[in-house]
Structure formats: C-alpha cells, structure tokens
Amino acid sequence: MNAFSHHFSFEFRTGIRxxxxxxxxxxxxxxxxLMMAVxxxxxxxxxxxxxxxxxxxxxxxxxxxxxMPDPLVNARENGIFRSYKINGVPTxxxxxxxxxxxxLHLTIVAAIITIxxxxxxxxxAPENWLNYVLVFLVTVVxxxxxxVLIGVISANTRAAILWSQLMFIPSVLLGGMMIPYSLxxxxxxxxxxxxxTTHAMNAFNSLAFGRTADFNxxxxxxxxLTSGIIAFALAIYLFSWDSKNTARRAHPALAAxxxxxxxxxxxxx
Amino acid sequence: MSDKMIxxxxxxxxxxxxxxxxxxxxxxxxxxxxxxxxxxGAGKTSTLESLEGLRAPxxxxxxxxxxxxxxxxxxxxxxxxxxxxxxxxxxxxxxxEAMRFFCAYHAxxxxxxxxxxxxxxxxxxxQFYELSAGQQRRLALALAVAHNPQVLFLDEPxxxxxxxxxxxxxxxxxxxxxxxxxxxxxxxxxxxxxEMSDRVGILLNGQLVTTGTPMEIxxxxxEFTKVSVCTSNNTLIDSTNQIPAVSQQTIKxxxxxxxxxxxxxxxxxxxxxxxxxxxxxxxxxxxxxxLEDRFLEITTxxxxx
Numbered sequence: 001m002n003a004f005s006h007h008f009s010f011e012f013r014t015g016i017r018x019x020x021x022x023x024x025x026x027x028x029x030x031x032x033x034l035m036m037a038v039x040x041x042x043x044x045x046x047x048x049x050x051x052x053x054x055x056x057x058x059x060x061x062x063x064x065x066x067x068m069p070d071p072l073v074n075a076r077e078n079g080i081f082r083s084y085k086i087n088g089v090p091t092x093x094x095x096x097x098x099x100x101x102x103x104l105h106l107t108i109v110a111a112i113i114t115i116x117x118x119x120x121x122x123x124x125a126p127e128n129w130l131n132y133v134l135v136f137l138v139t140v141v142x143x144x145x146x147x148v149l150i151g152v153i154s155a156n157t158r159a160a161i162l163w164s165q166l167m168f169i170p171s172v173l174l175g176g177m178m179i180p181y182s183l184x185x186x187x188x189x190x191x192x193x194x195x196x197t198t199h200a201m202n203a204f205n206s207l208a209f210g211r212t213a214d215f216n217x218x219x220x221x222x223x224x225l226t227s228g229i230i231a232f233a234l235a236i237y238l239f240s241w242d243s244k245n246t247a248r249r250a251h252p253a254l255a256a257x258x259x260x261x262x263x264x265x266x267x268x269x
Numbered sequence: 270m271s272d273k274m275i276x277x278x279x280x281x282x283x284x285x286x287x288x289x290x291x292x293x294x295x296x297x298x299x300x301x302x303x304x305x306x307x308x309x310g311a312g313k314t315s316t317l318e319s320l321e322g323l324r325a326p327x328x329x330x331x332x333x334x335x336x337x338x339x340x341x342x343x344x345x346x347x348x349x350x351x352x353x354x355x356x357x358x359x360x361x362x363x364x365x366e367a368m369r370f371f372c373a374y375h376a377x378x379x380x381x382x383x384x385x386x387x388x389x390x391x392x393x394x395x396q397f398y399e400l401s402a403g404q405q406r407r408l409a410l411a412l413a414v415a416h417n418p419q420v421l422f423l424d425e426p427x428x429x430x431x432x433x434x435x436x437x438x439x440x441x442x443x444x445x446x447x448x449x450x451x452x453x454x455x456x457x458x459x460x461x462x463x464e465m466s467d468r469v470g471i472l473l474n475g476q477l478v479t480t481g482t483p484m485e486i487x488x489x490x491x492e493f494t495k496v497s498v499c500t501s502n503n504t505l506i507d508s509t510n511q512i513p514a515v516s517q518q519t520i521k522x523x524x525x526x527x528x529x530x531x532x533x534x535x536x537x538x539x540x541x542x543x544x545x546x547x548x549x550x551x552x553x554x555x556x557x558x559x560l561e562d563r564f565l566e567i568t569t570x571x572x573x574x
Contacts (some may be wrong), residue, residue, distance in 0.1 A: 079357030
C-alpha cells in the first residue's frame with residue numbers, strides 16, 4: 001500500500017467515524033429523499049419522474065458544498081496542514097483525497113436512492129445506466145471542485161459557511177431539482193445556468209432518463225467537467241498551508257474563474 | 270557533507286513593519302543538541318519555522334543538512350523530523366493510523382515500537398481527540414522520529430508531560446544524539462535546556478544576544494555563586510569580613526550562606542577558617558547561577574534597555 005492509498009483509506013475511515021460527516025453524507029440526504037418521496041410526490045405527482053436525479057443531486061450538493069469546505073478550513077486553522085507539509089504530504093493529495101472519499105460515500109448514497117426509489121415509490125429508473133454513472137461522476141467532480149475551492153479560499157469557518165450556503169440554497173431552489181428549468185421565467189433560466197445542478201439535471205434527464213433536453217446535454221457535461229478541472233486547479237494554486245502564512249500566490253477572488261464555463265454556457269447555449 | 274547540520278547566516282524575518290528576526294547567525298554541528306531560548310515574541314518560532322521550510326526567509330541564508338529549506342522542501346522532508354508545539358492531527362485519527370500514514374509518506378515501515386516506548390501502547394486505537402495533552406505530544410514526538418531524521422526540531426517537547434514521560438523523552442534525545450542526530454530544542458524550561466543542550470542561544474527582540482555552552486553562558490553573568498556551609502560548632506556565623514570575595518552572608522537553619530563573586534578563594538578561606546577554629550564540616554554546597562538566573566538577567570536587561 002503506498003502513501004496515497006494509506007491516506008485515502010484513513011480519510012474514508014475517519015469520515016465514517018465522524019458523526020457530522022455521517023449526518024451530512026448519509027442521514028441528511030437520505031432523510032430528505034424519504035421526505036420528498038412521500039410529501040412532495042403527494043403534492044406534486046410529476047416530481048416522481050425526477051425523484052432519482054433530484055435526490056442524488058441533493059446528496060451531492062449536501063456532501064460537497066456543505067460537507068467539504070469546513071473540514072478544510074478547520075484543518076488549516078488547527079495546524080493539520082502544517083504537519084502534513086512537514087511530513088511531505090503533497091497539496092494534490094490534501095485536496096484530491098477528500099474529493100475521492102466523498103465520491104465513494106456519494107456512490108453508496110446514490111446507489112441506495114437509485115435502487116430503493118423504483119422499489120419503494122415506483123420512481124422511473126435510468127434508461128441508460130452508463131450515461132447515468134457518467135453524469136453522476138462528472139457532477140461530483142464539478143461540485144467537489146467548488147467545495148474544495150470554497151475551503152481553500154475561505155479565511156475562516158464563517159466565511160466557508162457563507163460561501164457554501166450561497167452556492168447550496170440557489171442550487172436547490174433554481175437548479176432544476178425542485179422546479180423544472182422549463183417552468184422558470186427567462187431571466188431566472190439565465191441565472192440558473194450558472195449553477196452546476198441545472199446542467200447536471202439537464203444531462204441526467206436527457207442522457208440517462210431519455211427525456212427531452214432543455215439544451216445540449218453533452219455541452220452541459222463539458223461545462224461541468226471543465227468547471228471541475230478549473231476548480232481543482234485554482235484550489236491547488238490558491239492553497240495555503242496555514243493562516244499565519246499570508247504569502248498566497250494570488251488573490252482569492254481569482255476563484256471566480258470557476259464560473260467561466262457556466263457564463264460561456266449562458267452565452268452560447 | 271559538512272559537519273554543520275544547521276547553518277544560519279544573517280537570517281531575517283519581517284512581518285509588515287515588524288522585524289521578528291534581525292540578521293542572526295549561528296551553526297549547529299552534527300550530533301549536537303542546540304537549545305534555542307528566548308521570551309515570547311523573541312523570534313524563536315519564526316527561526317524554527319523558517320528552518321523547517323514552513324516560512325520563507327526575508328534575508329540571509331539558511332541550510333539544513335546542506336539543503337535550502339525553502340527551495341528544497343521535498344528533499345528536506347525525509348531529512349528532518351519536527352515536533353510542532355501544537356500537534357496538528359485530524360481529531361479522529363488513531364496513533365496506529367497516524368504512524369502508518371506519516372511513515373507511508375516518508376516511505377519507511379511504521380515504528381509501532383516507538384508508540385510502546387512512549388507509553389502509547391494502550392492507546393493505539395484511541396482517537397486523537399480522546400488522548401490527553403501529554404499523550405498527544407508523545408504521539409507527535411514518535412511521529413517526528415519514526416523516519417530516523419538527521420535533524421530533529423523539538424518545540425516545547427516536554428510541555429504537558431508527566432515526570433516519567435519527560436525522563437523517557439530525555440533518554441530518547443540522548444539516544445538519538447549517540448546516533449549523530451542533530452537536535453534543535455526550543456523550550457521555556459531552562460532546567461531542561463541546561464541539562465540537555467550542548468550549546469544554547471538566547472534570542473531577544475529578534476537578535477541572538479548570546480550563544481555558548483550552558484556553563485559558558487552562566488559563567489559570564491553578574492550573578493554570585495551561592496555557598497552554603499554547616500559546621501558542628503557554628504563558628505562561621507558573623508565571619509563575613511574574613512571570607513574573601515563575599516558580598517553578602519545570611520544564616521538559615523544552621524547554614525552560613527555566602528554569595529561569592531570568586532568561588533575558589535571563598536571556599537579555600539571557609540575551609541581554612543573551619544580548621545583554624547577546630548570546627549568540623551558537616552555540609553558544604555556550592556550552587557552556581559543557573560541558566561534560568563542568567564536568562565532572566567539577560568532578558569530583563571534587554572527588555573529594560
């Protein structure tokens with residue numbers, strides 16, 4: 001077992017031990033899924049059609065936007081990254097391993113939702129499983145990239161929570177999970193295109209469930225993947241080992257570049 | 270490779286307008302234990318962290334085992350071991366996991382024997398946040414030495430340790446020294462610095478005000494050596510004028526206590542007087558000024574100046 005796999009294994013196991021992680025990764029999204037399946041589908045039956053992708057996306061959002069930034073900020077503030085630096089743990093491992101472990105946790109949650117929803121609630125299952133997995137993985141890359149970037153640029157826990165909520169709440173409300181993109185007013189549609197969930201729902205609906213796309217689903221996948229890569233690159237570039245060392249490579253505002261693919265999407269889709 | 274394992278030349282560290290370290294220079298040889306002392310804010314942490322590669326120097330040159338700590342950080346990682354003042358571990362990591370994790374990044378086999386030696390054998394599966402402060406520090410020490418570093422940085426290593434752990438740490442330091450490990454020890458514990466260090470350097474307001482062996486440093490102070498004498502007939506009482514180099518005499522519990530500026534003539538005169546009075550010596554104790562006395566003298570004068 002090499003250093004990277006030791007690191008991954010330790011990070012995954014400590015995630016399971018941590019009650020806050022368990023809450024955000026499992027209890028919160030699965031509880032919300034059950035509630036939506038019972039209540040929301042009762043109020044709005046067409047919601048059943050998108051129950052699986054919407055709830056999987058909710059789990060991704062909760063884990064990445066709410067679950068990822070705070071531990072990164074705390075690790076930096078508590079000197080954990082200093083220990084890592086002294087012992088030769090590379091920046092790429094520090095940022096990539098939480099994303100990989102979260103991918104594993106999310107895969108478990110997504111499997112629970114995807115298998116149980118058709119059985120318990122008669123929700124439609126994906127038609128194209130390969131595309132379903134592809135969209136899921138690309139969405140996790142995009143969202144975990146943003147989660148990591150928020151953790152890197154936030155000066156403290158309060159700032160991290162603020163940025164996380166700023167991404168999480170509009171994504172849930174306008175990102176096509178609760179209200180279909182096609183029902184949004186034109187101006188709100190433009191705003192929603194700046195959110196990863198809008199593109200993820202578009203890709204899920206079209207590529208995995210065989211429904212009509214709101215716009216080119218492959219372009220949505222490219223936007224998600226590109227933004228994820230930009231987010232990780234920016235996170236590595238802006239990473240600082242401790243809050244006392246103020247010598248950052250660039251201003252944290254540079255992180256706004258992560259939105260560039262989405263803005264280009266608004267212009268060209 | 271040079272015999273100098275740590276080389277600091279005109280090192281400067283500045284934070285905005287504040288000069289934390291102002292052009293200090295010193296060397297530490299292979300196998301030497303060097304105590305870096307100074308009051309809070311003197312520049313110890315800036316110096317240590319720059320040598321550990323955690324901060325970039327603003328002036329001068331630094332070398333650790335011949336490497337530039339700032340530009341050769343990758344090579345430096347396997348050469349140095351660091352016990353930070355705050356342990357900096359994920360709260361749910363266990364000592365076993367931490368040992369596996371850090372040893373994997375140093376590409377060495379985990380040293381579980383160190384956990385046993387430092388009294389952590391019963392706590393190997395306990396999460397970090399459940400360990401006591403002393404246990405956390407012992408774990409940090411075990412991790413710092415697990416890859417057999419050539420240079421070991423210890424920042425307040427005995428803070429929060431019980432007596433047995435402290436003795437074990439000191440034994441371990443001596444053992445590492447016999448294996449030619451160079452140790453830089455930053456501490457507020459003057460007794461520890463005096464006992465363990467081959468040489469010490471005292472930092473004050475970002476400047477290295479003195480370096481030398483603990484003996485050399487204590488010998489250069491203005492403090493007097495304390496000589497306590499007890500005889501069977503108490504003939505030494507009121508003998509101030511007949512004992513040379515004594516500035517002050519007191520009596521406490523049948524002991525005549527002298528404060529001497531020149532210990533040789535003082536002790537000779539005391540013995541001569543006891544013999545001349547046909548008295549019998551019961552006890553004689555000579556206490557030279559401690560490193561703590563000298564440290565306080567230096568830092569108080571420095572702060573006041």
